[in-house]
Amino acid sequence: MAKKEKYNVAVVGALGIVGREMKSTLERKNFPVNEFRPLGTKRYEGKEVIFNGKPCKAFQADRDTFKGIDIAIFSAGGAASKELAPIAAEEGAVVIDNSSQWRMDPKCPLVVPEVNPQDLDWHNGIIANPNCSTIQMLVALKPLHDYAGIKRIVVSTYQSVSGSGKVAFNGLKNESEEFLSTGKVSNTAAYEQQIAFNCLAHIDVFQEGGYTKEEYKMVNETRKILDKTIKTTATCVRVPVFYGHCESVNIETKNKITREKAIELLEKAPSITVMDDPENNVYPSPIMTNNLDNTLVGRIREDDTIENGLNLWIVSNNIKKGAALNSVEIAETLLQRNLV
C-alpha cells in the first residue's frame, strides 16, 4: 500500500478506561493522526473528545462512521468487536482489536510487537491485541525463550481491578471506603464477592475442567504468539489494586539459565526494566507502574526443584502495555512495515 503522511484513526470505546489511555498514547507518541474519531455506544452521540487540543465529535459506531478511517482501534468489549470489526475492515480500515473476540481466529494475527511483529505481515484487516496478562508475561519471557527454550510455564496472577473497567474501579474505591468506616461492604456490584481487602480467584467465566476463560487465554495466546510447543498452566486472581498486574511465573527451560544470565538477557531486551536487588529490598510492585510503559521484572531466582528452572516476578501497567500501549505499538509497527 502507498504510505500516507497522516492517518484517520478511530477509537471505538473512546470514553472507557482503556479508550482514554489509547487517545493519550496516540497524543504523547506523536502518532501521525489526521482525523481522530471517537466512537462508541448510542450515549457517545453529541459528546466531544479533545485530541491534540482540538475538539472531536463522538458518534455511535456504525458502518458509516468507519468510512475514510485508516486505523480503527477497538476497546468496547467482545460483542461490539464481533459485530463492528468486520464492518470497519470492509470499509477499508485496519482494525486493532483489544477484545478477546478475534484472538484465536487463525485468520487474525495476535501480536506483541516485541515478540512477533512478523505476524502482522499476514493480516486480513483485523489484528488482535492479546490479553493484558499474556502481553506482559511474553514481553519478559521472549528473551529467555530465545536463549534457553521454554518448555513449561506455571503462572499465578495478581490482577488489578482496572482490567474490569470503570464499574469495578469505582467498586473497589466505594467498597474500600465503606469497609474502612463500617467494617463491612453492603454492595458488591463490581464482582460476585467483595473485592475490597479480598482476593478473588475468578477472572472471566468458568469453563470446562474448572479453569476460567482468562486462564485459558494465557495458555492459548502464549502458544499462538511465542511458541506452539510451550505448555502453560495458569491461576488468575483479582486483587484489590487499582492499576498494575503482577505475575509469579515459574518456567522450565530446555537449557540452563542462571540468575545472572537471565538478568543480562532481560536488561538487553526491549520494553523491560529489571528491578532486582534483594540486598537493597528492590523489586517491582504495581504501584510503580502508574506512569510506566516498560514491564518490570524482579525476584529472578533459579529453581533447583527441576533441572532447568527459574522464578520471576513480572509487573506491568495493565492499561498501558496490557492494552492501550500495545495497541498503539501495533499501529506504529504497521506503519513501519508499510501495512496500512
Next chain:
Amino acid sequence: MAKKEKYNVAVVGALGIVGREMKSTLERKNFPVNEFRPLGTKRYEGKEVIFNGKPCKAFQADRDTFKGIDIAIFSAGGAASKELAPIAAEEGAVVIDNSSQWRMDPKCPLVVPEVNPQDLDWHNGIIANPNCSTIQMLVALKPLHDYAGIKRIVVSTYQSVSGSGKVAFNGLKNESEEFLSTGKVSNTAAYEQQIAFNCLAHIDVFQEGGYTKEEYKMVNETRKILDKTIKTTATCVRVPVFYGHCESVNIETKNKITREKAIELLEKAPSITVMDDPENNVYPSPIMTNNLDNTLVGRIREDDTIENGLNLWIVSNNIKKGAALNSVEIAETLLQRNLV
C-alpha cells in the same frame, strides 16, 4: 507423666494479634485451664487480661514467671523465643513456640496435628508451630500426598497483613484511608513500600539466591513435616488484605489424581472445607475466613502440562489455623497423647 485435670497455661505475647487469639481459642475450646498467665515485655507489668471472665495479672516474662506453668505458648517473636523458651522448658513447662526460632532445630518437633501428630512423642520441652503459609498448605496437601505421593510443589502466596502484626495491620488501614482521600501515601511505616492497593513480593528478609526467608520456610518446613523428599519452590507475596492467606498451589504427583478424586479426598480430610463449584461461581476467598477454623480449598483443576499435575487454591485464617488455633491444637494433642 501423670495426667492432670487442669493445667497452668502461660501465653507469652498475650496482648498481640496472635496472643489475643490464643487466649480466646483456649476459652472457646474449653481447654482445661487452671491458671492463665499473660506474659510479655516490660509494658505488660500491671496490665490485666480477662480469661473466662476472671481478671489475670500480666507480667514481664522471666524465669520466675514460668514457675508452676505446665504449657507455655509463645508468640512474641524470634528473639523472645530464643531467650525464654529454653528457660520455660527448664522450669518444667512444655513450650509451644509460634516463632521461626526452633522450627528447623532437629531436637524440636515441628507439628501440624492433622499431618504429623506422632512427632510430638519425641519432644524435649520445645515444640515449634510452623509458619502460617506452611500450615494451611500442608493441611490441604496431606490427603493428596497420602493418596498419590507429591514430588514437587510450585506455590505462590497472597498473604494478609495481620501476619506482620499490629503495626502492619494499622498501616494498611491508615494508608488505605489516606490513599482514598488524597491519592497518595505519605507514611509507609508498615513495610518498605506502600501496602495499600499494592502487592509486595517480599516477606521476611532476603537470603542467598534471591529467595526470602519466608520462601525458604515453606521449602524446608514442608520437608520436615510432610516428607523430606518433596521439592518445593515458593514465591511469597504480601497483599492488601487484613485477614486470611491464599495460596495458588501446583503439585506434581507420582500417581494420577483426578479433580473428582481430589475433591473426594479433601472432603473426607480433617479441618478442610471444599468450596469448589465453578458453575455457581463458588470458590474460597480470604474474607470468608474471618471466623473460620477450617482451611478452604477450591479451584481444584487437573494440570495436563505434566503427567500428573493438579492446581489448587488454598485459603485459611492466618491468625487461627496459621498460628493460634494450630498452637492450641498442638496443646490438645499433647494432652490426648499424655505428653504434658
